Amino acid sequence: MDRQIGYVKVGDTAPDFCLPSVTGKDIHLSDYSGDKVALFFWASW
Amino acid sequence: MPVWQTFSNDNKKNVTVITIAMDVQGPEKPKFYLQKAETTLTTLVDEKNVMGQLYGFKAIPNVYLINSDGKVEYIELGTFNIKEPNKRTLLQNWSSGKEFRSLQVESFEQSIHEKANSLFVVGQQLLNDGKPQEAVEIWRKAISIDPNNYIIRKQIWAIENPDRFYKDKVDYPWQDAQLEKGL
Numbered sequence: 001m002d003r004q005i006g007y008v009k010v011g012d013t014a015p016d017f018c019l020p021s022v023t024g025k026d027i028h029l030s031d032y033s034g035d036k037v038a039l040f041f042w043a044s045w
Numbered sequence: 046m047p048v049w050q051t052f053s054n055d056n057k058k059n060v061t062v063i064t065i066a067m068d069v070q071g072p073e074k075p076k077f078y079l080q081k082a083e084t085t086l087t088t089l090v091d092e093k094n095v096m097g098q099l100y101g102f103k104a105i106p107n108v109y110l111i112n113s114d115g116k117v118e119y120i121e122l123g124t125f126n127i128k129e130p131n132k133r134t135l136l137q138n139w140s141s142g143k144e145f146r147s148l149q150v151e152s153f154e155q156s157i158h159e160k161a162n163s164l165f166v167v168g169q170q171l172l173n174d175g176k177p178q179e180a181v182e183i184w185r186k187a188i189s190i191d192p193n194n195y196i197i198r199k200q201i202w203a204i205e206n207p208d209r210f211y212k213d214k215v216d217y218p219w220q221d222a223q224l225e226k227g228l
Contacts, residue, residue: 007099007100007101008099008100008101008109008117008120009117009120010117010118010119010120011116011117012116012117013115013116013117014109014111014115014116014117015099015100017095017096017099019065019089019090019091019095019096020072020089020090021087021088021089021090022066022072022075022076022079022088022089022090024072027063027087027089029063029111032061032063033115034113035060035061035113036059036060036061036110036111036112036113036139036140037060037061037062037063037110037111038060038061038062038063038108038109038110038111038136038139039063039064039065039107039108039109039110039111040049040062040063040064040065040106040107040108040125040127041064041065041067041096041102041105041106041107041108042046042064042065042066042067042105042106043066043067043068043075043105044066044068044074044075044077044078
């Protein structure tokens with residue numbers, strides 16, 4: 001069933017990723033290592 | 046988004062807010078939205094659902110709170126709304142290092158529940174219209190989405206096997222046997 005969604009669990013190290021920003025800059029999560037980071041996923045639709 | 050902006054402004058010493066737009070149509074759509082909302086938050090665009098696959102989610106809006114050691118402290122999938130006062134408090138407490146209970150909210154479960162329930166209502170209507178077969182069909186769909194919904198499951202049983210429910214008394218051993226058979 002759909003309960004297995006969420007590979008990342010509380011207590012896990014957040015997997016690093018690289019995505020372009022809306023201003024065209026590549027951003028890695030690791031750019032912010034040492035910071036508290038809030039990731040908010042949304043969509044314009 | 047404006048509320049996230051305010052939270053970010055008020056907490057910029059403690060927290061970096063990164064928003065990720067899951068827009069398959071590319072950066073123009075979220076860009077337009079952000080300009081309208083006048084935000085300066087760092088916003089990334091995930092056109093290919095890279096993050097859904099890497100982090101494992103199928104619904105938005107989601108929040109992952111990551112501590113300064115890079116560990117995930119809070120996850121909420123599918124329903125995070127910063128406008129809710131208790132969510133604001135949670136974020137504020139997390140930011141200021143106050144008592145913060147690490148938590149994984151499986152709100153996806155909630156959306157399953159809602160989907161099943163809306164099918165249940167459709168089925169009820171069909172039943173009222175004198176179409177029990179069609180109602181049962183819809184309800185079977187509902188419990189395939191939400192297998193733990195016994196309200197719907199038992200409705201199906203009651204329609205298909207009225208004598209187990211409406212004669213004498215409810216036949217619980219029969220119900221247990223049905224469950225064992227996966228019905």
